[in-house]
Amino acid sequence: MVNVQGPWSPIFGRLSLGAIPDNPIIAGAFIFSVVLGILVLAYLTYADRWGYLWREWLTTVDHKKIGVMYIIIGLVMLFRGFIDALMMRTQQVLADGAHSPGFLGAAHGYLVPYHFDQIYSAHGTIMILFAATPILVGLMNVVVPLQIGARDMAFPYLNALGLWLTAVGAALIMLSLFLGDFSHAGWVGLTPLTELAYSPGVGTDYWMWAIQISSVGTTLGAANLIATIIKMRAPGMTWGRLPIFTWTALSTNIIALTSFPLLGVALGLLGLDRYFGTHFFTAGMGGNLMLYSDLFWMWGHPEVYFVILPAFGMMSEIIPTFSEKPLFGYVTMVAASFAIAGVSWSVWLHHFFTMGAGPRVNTFFSIATMVVGIPTGVKVFNWAFTIYRGRSRFETPMMWAIGALFMLLVGGLTGMMLAMPPVNYSVHNSVFVVAHFHTMLMVVVYGILGAVTYWFPKVFGFRLNEPLGKRFFWTFTIGTIMVFIPMYTSGFMGMTRRLDYLTNPALFPFEVAEELGIGFYLVSVYYFVRQLYVSLRDRNANRVGADAWGSARTLEWLAPSPVPFYNFAVTPRVHARDELVWRRGQGLDGVAPTHYEDIPMPRNTSVPLVIGAFALGLGFGLVWRIWWLTDASFIAIILTVIARSFVRDTDYVVKAGEVERIEKNLRQRAAEVARAGAAAGGIDVLRPRESSP
Amino acid sequence: MAQDTHDPLQHPEVRLVNGRAYVAAFVVATALMTAALAVAMHGGEIPHPMLVLSGAAALAVAVQIMFLLQLDFSSTQIWTTVSFVLAVPLFVIAVGLSMWMFHSLDARTMLMSLMH
Numbered sequence: 015m016v017n018v019q020g021p022w023s024p025i026f027g028r029l030s031l032g033a034i035p036d037n038p039i040i041a042g043a044f045i046f047s048v049v050l051g052i053l054v055l056a057y058l059t060y061a062d063r064w065g066y067l068w069r070e071w072l073t074t075v076d077h078k079k080i081g082v083m084y085i086i087i088g089l090v091m092l093f094r095g096f097i098d099a100l101m102m103r104t105q106q107v108l109a110d111g112a113h114s115p116g117f118l119g120a121a122h123g124y125l126v127p128y129h130f131d132q133i134y135s136a137h138g139t140i141m142i143l144f145a146a147t148p149i150l151v152g153l154m155n156v157v158v159p160l161q162i163g164a165r166d167m168a169f170p171y172l173n174a175l176g177l178w179l180t181a182v183g184a185a186l187i188m189l190s191l192f193l194g195d196f197s198h199a200g201w202v203g204l205t206p207l208t209e210l211a212y213s214p215g216v217g218t219d220y221w222m223w224a225i226q227i228s229s230v231g232t233t234l235g236a237a238n239l240i241a242t243i244i245k246m247r248a249p250g251m252t253w254g255r256l257p258i259f260t261w262t263a264l265s266t267n268i269i270a271l272t273s274f275p276l277l278g279v280a281l282g283l284l285g286l287d288r289y290f291g292t293h294f295f296t297a298g299m300g301g302n303l304m305l306y307s308d309l310f311w312m313w314g315h316p317e318v319y320f321v322i323l324p325a326f327g328m329m330s331e332i333i334p335t336f337s338e339k340p341l342f343g344y345v346t347m348v349a350a351s352f353a354i355a356g357v358s359w360s361v362w363l364h365h366f367f368t369m370g371a372g373p374r375v376n377t378f379f380s381i382a383t384m385v386v387g388i389p390t391g392v393k394v395f396n397w398a399f400t401i402y403r404g405r406s407r408f409e410t411p412m413m414w415a416i417g418a419l420f421m422l423l424v425g426g427l428t429g430m431m432l433a434m435p436p437v438n439y440s441v442h443n444s445v446f447v448v449a450h451f452h453t454m455l456m457v458v459v460y461g462i463l464g465a466v467t468y469w470f471p472k473v474f475g476f477r478l479n480e481p482l483g484k485r486f487f488w489t490f491t492i493g494t495i496m497v498f499i500p501m502y503t504s505g506f507m508g509m510t511r512r513l514d515y516l517t518n519p520a521l522f523p524f525e526v527a528e529e530l531g532i533g534f535y536l537v538s539v540y541y542f543v544r545q546l547y548v549s550l551r552d553r554n555a556n557r558v559g560a561d562a563w564g565s566a567r568t569l570e571w572l573a574p575s576p577v578p579f580y581n582f583a584v585t586p587r588v589h590a591r592d593e594l595v596w597r598r599g600q601g602l603d604g605v606a607p608t609h610y611e612d613i614p615m616p617r618n619t620s621v622p623l624v625i626g627a628f629a630l631g632l633g634f635g636l637v638w639r640i641w642w643l644t645d646a647s648f649i650a651i652i653l654t655v656i657a658r659s660f661v662r663d664t665d666y667v668v669k670a671g672e673v674e675r676i677e678k679n680l681r682q683r684a685a686e687v688a689r690a691g692a693a694a695g696g697i698d699v700l701r702p703r704e705s706s707p
Numbered sequence: 708m709a710q711d712t713h714d715p716l717q718h719p720e721v722r723l724v725n726g727r728a729y730v731a732a733f734v735v736a737t738a739l740m741t742a743a744l745a746v747a748m749h750g751g752e753i754p755h756p757m758l759v760l761s762g763a764a765a766l767a768v769a770v771q772i773m774f775l776l777q778l779d780f781s782s783t784q785i786w787t788t789v790s791f792v793l794a795v796p797l798f799v800i801a802v803g804l805s806m807w808m809f810h811s812l813d814a815r816t817m818l819m820s821l822m823h
């Protein structure tokens with residue numbers, strides 16, 4: 015065990031009152047969180063909702079609720095990451111040129127380098143690992159079992175465990191804001207900056223353990239989704255009929271399962287360096303700091319495809335629904351997903367072309383990177399041909415999907431530029447790269463926002479408000495254009511990334527444009543919150559039947575909206591790729607089952623939550639080097655897992671009569687909704703024979 | 708899903724449990740790792756240390772597969788076996804390409820020699 019700088023005590027480890035930052039901005043954030051926390055707790059107590067929260071959410075193993083909780087965590091972190099972005103943009107617009115003013119103790123702008131560095135590190139880590147990833151995992155959780163006609167995931171208990179481990183990672187990051195500090199070494203953890211000699215504080219440890227713990231959750235979730243897709247498909251759901259989103263979920267989770275362990279190893283070795291004084295990634299003493307970059311990007315590049323493939327899947331569901339036409343080129347779409355997943359494993363060096371690996375190596379990785387463009391291009395054409403001569407309706411999910419298409423074009427083409435070593439040498443580590451991957455991640459964000467709007471009525475039974483959704487879309491899109499086009503430009507002009515102060519005053523106009531852009535984003539956040547509020551308020555006017563959009567195609571739209579806890583009263587038999595279209599064609603879409611059976615369901619359990627709590631103790635103890643806490647938490651986790659393995663009573667049965675009663679009620683309600691004319695639009699019945707296989 | 712109402716102990720995967728095989732796997736793996744550590748620490752005195760290390764690693768993997776994971780082509784294990792086989796190319800890509808990109812790096816950048 016290495017000795018660390020500063021005081022240490024057996025009871026509190028490195029923790030002391032000095033760990034509480036005395037910065038007015040952080041104090042503001044702290045007050046905001048405390049007030050919000052008190053309001054939530056007060057509401058729960060006042061409305062007597064604690065029991066409900068415990069029974070229905072905290073101990074649930076229902077894949078839909080777990081999915082919703084993943085998405086809520088993701089949205090909260092998305093907001094936090096957004097505030098980081100706002101602060102960075104504001105710093106860069108203020109700190110431009112030698113004469114720029116300084117506030118709050120900063121020479122220029124209002125953030126000292128020490129804080130600025132933590133903000134961009136937190137922003138990247140949060141957005142990729144604690145916003146995009148959880149929201150995607152959440153959406154896959156909600157949608158995949160429904161799309162394949164299953165009652166839940168293959169391992170519901172493991173599913174809950176994955177959720178709570180992700181929550182622990184997010185909690186550690188939030189905690190770092192108010193207790194100690196966060197890493198200043200970028201979201202990638204630049205070596206040797208992450209080594210103890212250069213980062214003696216707890217920041218890097220927060221970063222490292224937050225990722226380490228949550229990625230255990232992601233890996234478990236990946237195994238679970240793969241098992242679910244392989245083993246839990248309803249009768250007739252052959253591989254050739256699998257909905258395309260489920261296909262992308264399969265490919266993306268294969269990526270996760272094979273690549274996340276690498277991240278675990280990279281961070282684990284870094285941990286050995288920081289805690290035991292080994293020399294894996296140190297500069298000197300036999301360490302090799304580029305080995306870290308190698309391991310990190312061997313996970314990192316597959317990870318970027320991990321986030322984009324589900325977004326492709328979402329687009330592939332939304333576009334046919336709102337074009338009222340089957341997806342063009344189903345087979346090539348599936349093949350392209352797996353080709354992308356496969357190739358994503360052999361391109362990682364493009365993140366460090368400038369390492370100096372030599373022309374042959376660079377050429378190989380350059381070509382491999384460009385090869386990814388082929389399957390991606392196939393997808394783009396498939397979507398275009400799906401829209402072509404379709405009956406397009408531009409409801410909000412469709413707007414987001416088409417927006418994603420444009421982002422993909424810009425991001426993909428700039429990616430191709432970066433894939434050429436000569437170009438890369440001149441713009442590597444410039445904000446051009448930052449603009450490239452943000453455009454790419456915008457594909458993910460647009461896909462997510464489209465998917466949330468699209469599947470929201472399935473989970474909650476009512477649609478989100480359309481006019482506000484449109485405003486959200488347009489303000490968000492203007493923001494995207496105004497932030498990232500100037501960013502590409504200033505990257506070409508030589509602006510390097512991660513700057514807390516710009517020496518070149520010629521960049522000022524671009525910074526102003528970007529600041530205006532982030533202003534539009536701020537407005538879009540307002541519209542999003544307002545959209546949620548208004549939709550919730552007017553929910554009774556916007557209730558929908560099983561097929562919320564009137565032209566949906568896949569199996570999940572067969573279940574009632576909102577979906578009852580057992581999903582399908584009777585496991586459906588699948589006849590076609592677009593099952594709902596097939597049933598509509600046969601006039602079978604509204605038919606009630608004649609015969610019900612008992613449904614065995616997994617029981618709620620508090621064990622995953624308890625393990626999560628111990629994992630938080632473990633992470634916190636490791637960060638602050640409080641050894642009794644780490645030891646106790648670790649032993650407690652193991653004992654809990656062992657104790658749980660003795661619990662035999664993990665299921666219960668919903669009696670057939672009970673199912674029938676619930677279904678009757680649901681159908682009655684659906685009929686009322688239909689009379690009110692809520693689910694307007696969609697005339698697929700007129701085209702009964704379009705359902706291909 | 709936990710739809711299965713049979714006794715979990717009757718699952719074929721659980722039936723594979725075998726205490727003696729586990730202990731054997733553990734002992735052999737520990738021995739191989741100790742040997743590998745010794746080779747790594749006294750690398751200069753042994754001919755072809757990299758080959759010896761790779762051989763020990765391959766042996767350790769084989770032992771784990773046979774005794775611990777008990778992979779074979781039976782209907783219960785075939786999925787796991789296939790998954791393992793499919794992971795082999797990834798392993799080759801990851802290790803092979805890394806070795807390729809690093810083997811001339813020192814000469815080109817003098818990274819390591821600068822840092823001693």
Ligand code: HEM
Nearest residue numbers: 318322364365383426429430432433442443447451454455
């Ligand atoms: C056609 C596909 C793509 C190509 C050819 C491509 C190419 C590249 C290249 C060459 C770089 C390295 C630039 C440098 O650092 O000098 C890069 C960086 C990056 N790309 Fe892409 N990319 C593609 C797709 C994506 C996708 C789908 C995503 C994510 C959704 C993504 C996210 C990123 C990220 C996060 C980075 C840099 C991260 C960092 O340095 O912090 N890219 N891309």
Ligand SMILES: [Cu+2]
Nearest residue numbers: 315318364365
């Ligand atoms: Cu990459």
